[in-house]
Amino acid sequence: MIELNIDGQKLQAKDGSTVMEVAMANGIDIPHLCYHPDLPISGGCRMCMVEVEGRPFPTTSCSLLCEEGMDIRTKSDALYESRRDLLDLYVSDHPLDCVICDKAGACDLQKYAYEHNIKETSHEFELSRTLYQDDNPFFIRDHQYCILCSKCVRVCSDVIGANAIEIVGRGFESHVATPFDGPMINSDCVFCGSCVQVCPTAALLPVARLGKGREWELDRVESVCSYCGVGCNVEYAKNKEGEILYVEGTGDNPVNGEMLCTKGRYGWDFVTSPDRLTSPMMRRDVAYKLGITDEAWELPEKSPLKVRRPNLDSSHVAIDWDTALDLVATEFAKAAKQYGGDSLMGLCSARCTNEDNYVFQKFFRASIKTNNIDHCARL
Numbered sequence: 146m147i148e149l150n151i152d153g154q155k156l157q158a159k160d161g162s163t164v165m166e167v168a169m170a171n172g173i174d175i176p177h178l179c180y181h182p183d184l185p186i187s188g189g190c191r192m193c194m195v196e197v198e199g200r201p202f203p204t205t206s207c208s209l210l211c212e213e214g215m216d217i218r219t220k221s222d223a224l225y226e227s228r229r230d231l232l233d234l235y236v237s238d239h240p241l242d243c244v245i246c247d248k249a250g251a252c253d254l255q256k257y258a259y260e261h262n263i264k265e266t267s268h269e270f271e272l273s274r275t276l277y278q279d280d281n282p283f284f285i286r287d288h289q290y291c292i293l294c295s296k297c298v299r300v301c302s303d304v305i306g307a308n309a310i311e312i313v314g315r316g317f318e319s320h321v322a323t324p325f326d327g328p329m330i331n332s333d334c335v336f337c338g339s340c341v342q343v344c345p346t347a348a349l350l351p352v353a354r355l356g357k358g359r360e361w362e363l364d365r366v367e368s369v370c371s372y373c374g375v376g377c378n379v380e381y382a383k384n385k386e387g388e389i390l391y392v393e394g395t396g397d398n399p400v401n402g403e404m405l406c407t408k409g410r411y412g413w414d415f416v417t418s419p420d421r422l423t424s425p426m427m428r429r430d431v432a433y434k435l436g437i438t439d440e441a442w443e444l445p446e447k448s449p450l451k452v453r454r455p456n457l458d459s460s461h462v463a464i465d466w467d468t469a470l471d472l473v474a475t476e477f478a479k480a481a482k483q484y485g486g487d488s489l490m491g492l493c494s495a496r497c498t499n500e501d502n503y504v505f506q507k508f509f510r511a512s513i514k515t516n517n518i519d520h521c522a523r524l
């Protein structure tokens with residue numbers, strides 16, 4: 146272990162750790178725009194400069210390895226002024242639209258501008274990027290708010306492995322682009338939304354949250370994604386009307402950190418879908434035979450369940466749980482006795498608890514005597 150001093154605190158650090166990592170682990174907040182603990186170091190934003198006793202110039206703490214006996218200052222008048230100068234440059238081509246911006250309240254640039262009393266730039270304002278791309282149903286890319294921190298590019302290449310985007314061009318022409326600036330759908334993007342999660346500004350925003358509520362008005366509900374067995378930790382952000390606006394990985398869990406796949410991040414519209422089933426449904430011809438409905442109905446040649454958007458009400462009738470369970474129990478027992486357990490199969494759901502699924506498979510294996518069991522997680 147290495148001993149060093151940060152802002153007067155004696156701290157211990159593992160060999161190979163950086164000053165930023167040790168500071169963060171000990172609750173010392175060093176301003177940063179391009180640093181993310183899960184991404185390779187960029188050192189590009191220059192906001193995390195610290196003073197090291199005995200060195201003539203400040204150094205970026207994200208790339209500074211701890212050394213025995215180091216004496217670090219993360220705050221001083223000179224550091225404040227240098228960070229203020231940097232922010233002054235950042236906002237010289239960034240519209241400070243915070244009053245109408247969907248990112249306000251969760252934006253790192255806004256936070257640091259506030260902390261460094263930056264209301265407007267002292268330089269000549271010129272917007273260098275004006276591209277607005279809404280070419281996919283999941284997130285928009287509004288380049289005027291991009292500060293070229295490259296977090297999106299690094300998460301896409303180094304964490305997700307998709308390499309769908311890159312910073313192209315030089316100087317004022319630089320911007321984050323797909324190959325040939327084409328639509329996202331034509332790139333290697335897998336729509337995991339990890340770039341949106343790590344973006345510090347409004348340059349990348351979920352479509353579903355645009356204009357639907359301010360950050361500080363949203364309720365956040367922690368949960369576990371129900372799509373597959375990985376068990377990613379998620380946080381749903383809901384507005385006052387109870388609409389889910391976006392989903393994020395929670396960051397402080399050992400399963401998925403902040404990363405999610407496209408299903409977990411964008412596949413939650415089923416929660417409020419009017420197509421959700423709220424009671425068991427019985428096919429109309431069976432219901433007619435059992436006397437549950439008076440209307441005769443014949444099963445068409447093409448199963449109604451095979452059409453893309455089936456209108457279940459035309460082919461099925463809602464029944465209560467007791468009727469459904471009695472029928473299933475009777476028919477299962479009959480089939481198992483006549484044709485054996487392997488004539489039946491069970492399909493269970495990731496949206497049930499582990500305990501439910503355990504009992505379900507036990508029932509099929511021990512009572513019905515078949516291993517014909519599958520699970521919706523194999524989407």
Ligand code: SF4
Pocket residue numbers: 239240241242243246247248249250252253254255290346347348
């Ligand atoms: S991205 Fe941040 S700094 Fe820019 S307008 Fe939105 S809230 Fe303000």
Ligand code: SF4
Pocket residue numbers: 297300301305307308309310333334335336337338339340341
């Ligand atoms: S959504 Fe995922 S794959 Fe697509 S650009 Fe963003 S990080 Fe890359």
Ligand code: SF4
Pocket residue numbers: 290291292293294295296297298321340343344345346348349
């Ligand atoms: S889009 Fe966001 S994450 Fe990507 S470079 Fe711009 S500001 Fe950074």
